[in-house]
Amino acid sequence: MQYNASVVIPALNEKNNLSRLIPALEKNNIASIYIIDDKSTDGTSELVQNFNNAHFLLRNGRLGLISAEIDGMRLSGTDYVVVMDADFSHNPDDVPGMIRQAIDTSSDLVIGSRYTDNGITNDEFIRKIISRIANIIFRLSFDIDLYDCTSGFRVYSRKACDFIGKQVDIENGYVGQVDIVNRLAHNGFKITEYPVVFVKRTEGKSKLKMREIVNFFLFVIYNKKIFRPIISMSALVILIIVISFFIIRFV
Ligand SMILES: Nc1nc2c(ncn2[C@@H]2O[C@H](COP(=O)(O)OP(=O)(O)O)[C@@H](O)[C@H]2O)c(=O)[nH]1
Numbered sequence: 335m336q337y338n339a340s341v342v343i344p345a346l347n348e349k350n351n352l353s354r355l356i357p358a359l360e361k362n363n364i365a366s367i368y369i370i371d372d373k374s375t376d377g378t379s380e381l382v383q384n385f386n387n388a389h390f391l392l393r394n395g396r397l398g399l400i401s402a403e404i405d406g407m408r409l410s411g412t413d414y415v416v417v418m419d420a421d422f423s424h425n426p427d428d429v430p431g432m433i434r435q436a437i438d439t440s441s442d443l444v445i446g447s448r449y450t451d452n453g454i455t456n457d458e459f460i461r462k463i464i465s466r467i468a469n470i471i472f473r474l475s476f477d478i479d480l481y482d483c484t485s486g487f488r489v490y491s492r493k494a495c496d497f498i499g500k501q502v503d504i505e506n507g508y509v510g511q512v513d514i515v516n517r518l519a520h521n522g523f524k525i526t527e528y529p530v531v532f533v534k535r536t537e538g539k540s541k542l543k544m545r546e547i548v549n550f551f552l553f554v555i556y557n558k559k560i561f562r563p564i565i566s567m568s569a570l571v572i573l574i575i576v577i578s579f580f581i582i583r584f585v
């Protein structure tokens with residue numbers, strides 16, 4: 335079945351991953367794929383010659399993850415927009431099921447979730463812990479009944495895309511993922527989760543930086559204003575974990 339859906343993939347030096355991911359998506363009947371490339375230096379944009387269904391937007395430098403996703407939403411114009419990583423952490427075979435769920439449940443956002451029943455994450459140990467704690471903190475502080483709000487594997491309805499496109503002050507780094515969930519949840523959009531198995535990337539490097547983790551805590555603290563004990567305690571624990579991680583890695 336052909337869906338009125340497209341896939342948007344923000345990409346920064348992902349040539350090898352994309353050369354396998356695009357055919358895998360085509361196999362799943364995804365008619366249009368939008369790669370938002372922030373001036374990769376590995377020749378990512380050269381792939382444009384190899385694939386008829388893939389459109390490349392070449393931007394002028396690293397303009398940020400969320401702005402790449404929003405540019406993709408605008409460009410695609412389809413009823414549903416899937417956003418996913420280029421690195422196979424998000425399984426292209428989950429895409430049809432996620433779109434199906436969006437249609438069947440009239441969801442404006444379907445989150446590919448590692449933390450609902452049957453969801454699994456095979457990420458690095460330290461990343462698993464950070465991600466788990468971040469989700470618990472977000473869930474408790476924002477009163478949002480979802481388990482994986484940091485996941486970047488998502489399906490958005492056109493209505494949600496249009497709403498997000500109009501938000502001028504959305505956070506542009508990885509923290510933008512929770513910012514978007516928060517805005518949609520508090521503006522009456524329906525959000526559901528779809529269990530996925532997250533796989534650690536085997537090719538290329540993660541672009542997630544320490545700064546992004548700090549930004550997450552700043553976001554929570556700034557937006558909640560009240561220092562609930564749980565937030566401060568968890569922030570402290572995370573800080574200790576992150577500092578130990580850097581000591582182990584770089585000392
Ligand atoms: N266009 C664009 N893509 C980005 C940027 N930052 C990350 N990406 C891409 O966004 C996706 C998620 O990043 P990734 O490094 O996999 O993050 P991780 O999964 O948290 O380790 C990947 O496809 C990256 O290539 C950015 O600033 N601009």
Ligand SMILES: [Mg+2]
Pocket residue numbers: 419420421423535
């Ligand atoms: Mg990734």
